[in-house]
Amino acid sequence: MTLxxxxxxxxxxxxxxxxxxxxELTLGAGERLLLRGPSGCGKSTLLAALAGVIDVATxxxxxxxxxxxxLPPSRRDSFRVxxxxxxxxxxxxxxxxxxxxxxxxxxxxxxRRRGQLVASPREDADALLAALGLASMASTAASALSxxxxxRVAAARALIGGPELILADEPTSALDPxxxxxxxxxxxxxxxRTGAALLVVSHDPGLEDHFDRVINMSDINFPEGVTC
Amino acid sequence: xxxxxxxxxxxxRFVASLTVLSIALAVALILGVERLRDSARGSFANSASxxxxxxxxxxxxxxxxxxxxxxxxxxxxxxxxxxxxxxxNLPAVDWAVPxxxxxxxxxxxxxxxxxAYFEHFRHSGGQSLxxxxxxxxxxxxxxxMGAEVATRFGYGIxxxxxxxxxxxxxxxxxxxxxxFTVTGVLAPTGTAVDRMVFISTEGFDGLxxxxxxxxxxxxxxxxxxxxxxxxxxTDEDQAQDARGHDDDNHEDHGYEPNQINAIYVGLTERxxxxxxxxxxxxDATEALSAVMPNVALLQLWSITGTAENALxxxxxxxxxxxxxxxxxxxxxxLEARRREFAILRSVGATPGKIxxxxxxxxxxxxxxxxxxxxxxxxxxxxxxxxxLSANYGFRMGLALPSFSELTLLLAVFCVxxxxxxxxxxxxxxxxxxxxxxxxx
Numbered sequence: 095m096t097l098x099x100x101x102x103x104x105x106x107x108x109x110x111x112x113x114x115x116x117x118e119l120t121l122g123a124g125e126r127l128l129l130r131g132p133s134g135c136g137k138s139t140l141l142a143a144l145a146g147v148i149d150v151a152t153x154x155x156x157x158x159x160x161x162x163x164x165l166p167p168s169r170r171d172s173f174r175v176x177x178x179x180x181x182x183x184x185x186x187x188x189x190x191x192x193x194x195x196x197x198x199x200x201x202x203x204x205x206r207r208r209g210q211l212v213a214s215p216r217e218d219a220d221a222l223l224a225a226l227g228l229a230s231m232a233s234t235a236a237s238a239l240s241x242x243x244x245x246r247v248a249a250a251r252a253l254i255g256g257p258e259l260i261l262a263d264e265p266t267s268a269l270d271p272x273x274x275x276x277x278x279x280x281x282x283x284x285x286x287r288t289g290a291a292l293l294v295v296s297h298d299p300g301l302e303d304h305f306d307r308v309i310n311m312s313d314i315n316f317p318e319g320v321t322c
Numbered sequence: 323x324x325x326x327x328x329x330x331x332x333x334x335r336f337v338a339s340l341t342v343l344s345i346a347l348a349v350a351l352i353l354g355v356e357r358l359r360d361s362a363r364g365s366f367a368n369s370a371s372x373x374x375x376x377x378x379x380x381x382x383x384x385x386x387x388x389x390x391x392x393x394x395x396x397x398x399x400x401x402x403x404x405x406x407x408x409x410x411n412l413p414a415v416d417w418a419v420p421x422x423x424x425x426x427x428x429x430x431x432x433x434x435x436x437x438a439y440f441e442h443f444r445h446s447g448g449q450s451l452x453x454x455x456x457x458x459x460x461x462x463x464x465x466x467m468g469a470e471v472a473t474r475f476g477y478g479i480x481x482x483x484x485x486x487x488x489x490x491x492x493x494x495x496x497x498x499x500x501x502f503t504v505t506g507v508l509a510p511t512g513t514a515v516d517r518m519v520f521i522s523t524e525g526f527d528g529l530x531x532x533x534x535x536x537x538x539x540x541x542x543x544x545x546x547x548x549x550x551x552x553x554x555x556t557d558e559d560q561a562q563d564a565r566g567h568d569d570d571n572h573e574d575h576g577y578e579p580n581q582i583n584a585i586y587v588g589l590t591e592r593x594x595x596x597x598x599x600x601x602x603x604x605d606a607t608e609a610l611s612a613v614m615p616n617v618a619l620l621q622l623w624s625i626t627g628t629a630e631n632a633l634x635x636x637x638x639x640x641x642x643x644x645x646x647x648x649x650x651x652x653x654x655x656l657e658a659r660r661r662e663f664a665i666l667r668s669v670g671a672t673p674g675k676i677x678x679x680x681x682x683x684x685x686x687x688x689x690x691x692x693x694x695x696x697x698x699x700x701x702x703x704x705x706x707x708x709x710l711s712a713n714y715g716f717r718m719g720l721a722l723p724s725f726s727e728l729t730l731l732l733a734v735f736c737v738x739x740x741x742x743x744x745x746x747x748x749x750x751x752x753x754x755x756x757x758x759x760x761x762x
Contacts, residue, residue, distance in 0.1 A: 145668075168672065175670025182668070185661050190333035202323065203670030251669065 095156075096258050096291040097121035097144070102154040104139055113139050115317045119309075123258070126282055126292040128301060131311025137295040140315075141263050144293075145178060146170035158258045176206040179252025179290070181262040181281075186248035187236035193243075194219045194232040197251045207255025215254070222250035225287075226280050242273035249281045253288055260285055262294040266301065278304040323675065327682040330662070334655060341651045342691045344644035349695025349734060350702065351637040353727055357703070357718050359630050363623065365716030366392070369513035370615035372444020374592060377401075377409050377418075377602060378584035380609040384625070387618035390421055390584045392514045393431025397423065400581035405608050409585055412601060414594030417442045419586040422526045422579065425485045430471045432485050432519045434526025434579075440466070442588055445513045455479050456506035462524040462577070465502040469510035470517050470711060477504050485519070485529065500529045512716055524577035587612075641734060645741045648687055652680060652745040656752065663753045677750045684742030685735070692731050696723060 099119040105112035113136040121127055131137055142148045143155055146162045147170075155162045158177045165173055174180075179200070187196045197219040201208045211218045223232050226246040236244060245265055252260050262281070266274040278294075282304040285292040294305070302308050331338045370391045378386045378397045388394040403420075410418040419442055422434030433439075437458050440451050454469065456479045467477050477483070481504040486496050502521055510516055589595065599612040663676050671679075700720055707717045723731060 168674075171667065171670060171672040174668075180668045182665075186665065188662055188665055190329055195329075199666070199669040202326070203675070207670075 095120050096123050096125070096158055097293065098156040100154060100156075102140075102143060102150060104136075104143055104148060104150055106139075112317050114143065114315060116140070116315050119314050121259075121291050121293060124286065124289045124291055125307065126285060126305045127294070128305040128308045129293065129295040129311055130297060130308060131295070131315075132297050135311045136315055136317065137311060138263055141180075141261050141295060144259075144261055145174050145180060172204065175200050175204040177258050179254075179257045179260045181245070181248045181252050181260070181265045183264040184241065184245075184268040186251075187239075187244055189237035190235060192233045192235055193223060193228060193239065193247045196236050196247055197222060197254055199251060200257075201255055204255065207257065210256040211254070218254055219250065222254060222284070223247075225284060226250055241268050242270075242277060245269060245273075245277050246280060249277070249284065253284050253290065256288050257290060260290050260292045262292070262296075264296050264298075265294065266296060266298050271300075274298060274301070323678065324682060324686075326666075327679050327686060330659075330679070331683055331686060337651050337655075338687060341644075341648045342687050342694060344647050345641075345688060345691025345734075345738070346694035346698055348637070348641035348644040349692050349731065350698040351640050352634075352730055352734070353695070353699050353723065354702065355630075355633050355637045356727065356730070357699070359633075361710075361716055361718045363619075365513055366619055366622075367616070368446040368511075369515065370619065371447060372442075372588070373586045373615050374589040375587040375595060375598060376584055376613040376615060376618075377405075377587055377610055378613065380611045383611065383613045383618040384622050386584065386611060386613045387615055387622065389423060390586070391615065393423070393433065393518055397583045400583055401585075401608055401610065403578050403580060403582065405605075405610060406582060406585055408605070408607075409587060409602070412598055414590050414598065416588040416590045418588075419443070420523055420579070420582040421584040421586065422523055422581075423583045425487055425526070425529065427471070427483060427485045427519045428475065430468070430517050430519055432521060432526075434521055434523045434582075436523055439520065439586070443515070443586070445511050445515060449511070451511070451515065452509040453506045454509040456504070458506060459520075459522045459525075460505045461503075462522055462528060463500070463502050464505040464522060464525065466506040466508060466520040467504055468516040468518045468520075469508055471519055472504075472507040478507065479504055485521075487529075500525070512711075516711070522577065523579045523582065527577075527579045641737075644691075645734075645738055648684060648738065649741045649744055652684060652742065653748065656745060656749055660752065660756060663749060664756055667753055667756075673750045673753045676753050677746045680746035680749050681739065681742045684738055684746075688735050688738035692734060696731075 097120065099116050101118075102114055102116040103112050104114040129137065129140075139148070143150050144157065144162070146155075146165065150163045152163045153161055157173075160173065160177075162170065162173065187193075188199075191199075194216065198215040201211065201215040208215065212221070220229070220232055223229055226249065228243060228246055228250075231239060231243060231247075236247065239247065245268070249262075249265070252262075260281075265281070266277055269277060278301050281294075282292065292305075294301070295311075370387065373391070376386055376390050378390065379399045379401050381398055385395060386397055389397045406418065406420050409415065417438060419439045420434075420436055421439075423431065425432040440453075440458055443451055445451070453466075454472075456466075458464075459466065465483070471477065482501050483504070484496055484501050502525060508515060587598075589598070595612075595614060599614075602610045602612045663671075666676060666679075667673070703718045703720055711717050
């Protein structure tokens, strides 16, 4: 299993109620899961918990066989880049770096990701760009790309060096309907090719076809007093 | 990591280059003030390095030094030729050169002296004066030009010129009745000599003979003229007055003026200085001072030290301001860069690495600023040298930074590193609290 959640509960320091209360959720290697639900249901908090950015109870989150919560904060950053690729909603890229340089960023910070490359960071990045239909954009500054292109570059960055888990937080919300489908198809296809498990949280309808499994947030998350 | 810092700075190249420029200016200023001071001191010390003692009518040591060696100001009253001969014949005196002052040529000091000056004067660690063109005085109206004066006005052998009375380059009292002819031009020395015009004591007296005393006693003036036109008699009188004055010395002097302003003295052994100083101080015939140039220079530096410190303080303040500017620049962009830091964290940069990113941006700006500052310094030195040498008779070295200057630069670098810790610390705190969820 790439991801195992057991009794994950989280309450923001200044909140009256916990926002997360997930008894169980698992994701197998290479499995693609769409987690659906409207805003305010703890989707982003869940991703923060998976990425080790917020503190949760020991044993609640296990990624690639490691209990994230038991890692000291200083180790979590390197653990995250070693095993998880992240795609944000928007503004994913460093604007003044080229598409290729944005993609190779994880290889700068992670020896593990670097070690899992097929060839050099540059060649792997170019291969991903070609697979995502952006072969001609490798040297273009990220700020000169369209939103759809930027999200594909972000996907390539999440995929490079073969992390076990790809997390995407509303990756299609800034895209037009055609671009949404193209993006999801490419991301899902590339995840399948590299064998990474994919967890996408989104409230966009019509993305279900690209996933092995679709779960509504309200079916797994039971925060007291909150209904989604 | 360094690439990231570099790209990030390049993205903000306008503000970053302004910051770098201000650091560069500060660096050039700090080094420039030090070099200017060292060059000025070095030039002064070189100008006076071959003189063991300066004997002049009793007065302030610094004033005597400035007037005789640098042609700035005057020594006040004159001293008698008898005193010159007495000094010359003191034990341990190797050579003595008479000096007469008080005129200028288009702002450059005119020194009346003897041929012995060119033979004995040493500068810059023992170098003797060299003639670039021509040679010594040939007649009473001969003149030798310092290198700077000759170049500035395009004078060469045979040029005829007149002097003006007093100091300063605007004078209404021209000695146009007594023109001089250039017989020699000295090679550049990098000392005050370059800015001087030398004429013989005889020629110098010739300028002033006509109006030395007329205001007080018209008849005395008549006598004075007679005296200077019938030199033989005066010479013999003085020869009789002076004890131990032999005929060889007599030949050396040729002309013997009545009054001179100062004497440069070279000793056979420097230990004799104190004895000579005592002898002159207790001399009952005339009140004289014997000044050791190095001691007078130290006095001068203690006077100018305050101004130097003020300059140095200013340049340090400018450096501080430019480094504060750098901190301001780094801090002001932090808010706008929150998203950048969140992205970097999502791809594995720890808060510590983002801290390091800010510090390396600062250090890059500091290093580039320091390098440009050195270039600026060399450029402005090259541009300023003609002006410095024309007005003050010295040039600044075009050398790369010395060890002590490198220490200064290292200090600038370290302060820049320290200053960058402030914005870096803020980023560290910010990235910790923002996590991956920085909002735009």
